[in-house]
Amino acid sequence: DGGITQSPKYLFRKEGQNVTLSCEQNLNHDAMYWYRQDPGQGLRLIYYSQIVNDFQKGDIAEGYSVSREKKESFPLTVTSAQKNPTAFYLCASTTGIHGYTFGSGTRLTVV
């Protein structure tokens, strides 16, 4: 079955650590996105990529980094510069404006 896989489902980070969230899709979608969900804040765009080896900052890119070395993969690194990283992170992909396919999310908690 085609879809998007995010891992891990739960992730704990110590202060000052970098952590990487995985996002893999087998839908052959060109465009991929990372969103962050906070209570009462909806979904906010962190980074997006329309093609391999290219990506753009979204609305809240500070403290995050991404790479797009393969069409199927779009990992997100939450760096120590991100001061409030505790959130639910969602990855999505699409071939057009008609709608995204989302992964099941990763819950990141700072301990």
Added chain:
Amino acid sequence: DQQVKQNSPSLSVQEGRISILNCDYTNSMFDYFLWYKKYPAEGPTFLISISSIKDKNEDGRFTVFLNKSAKHLSLHIVPSQPGDSAVYFCAAGNSGGSNYKLTFGKGTLLTVNP
């Protein structure tokens, strides 16, 4: 600057009744609108969409209405069922853009009471 607004954080309805979720947008470039449904700790799932060339789109119990002059859309669920209880996100985008970016509202928590 919120370009997509869902002014009701929550809505509670009785099973069998109609649920109406509202969404307003400010960006005139938006011409494609979608509704997503989300359960806790899961990713959103696509529900229904509408292009700006239409004012209504229907899919089973779900109907989306678009009022372009008012920059307003609404999602009607009839009849509402307990399984419809979830957070509903309104999203908007520009079909002429090449990046397929969607802007999401903050969501409305719908609770359908048996």
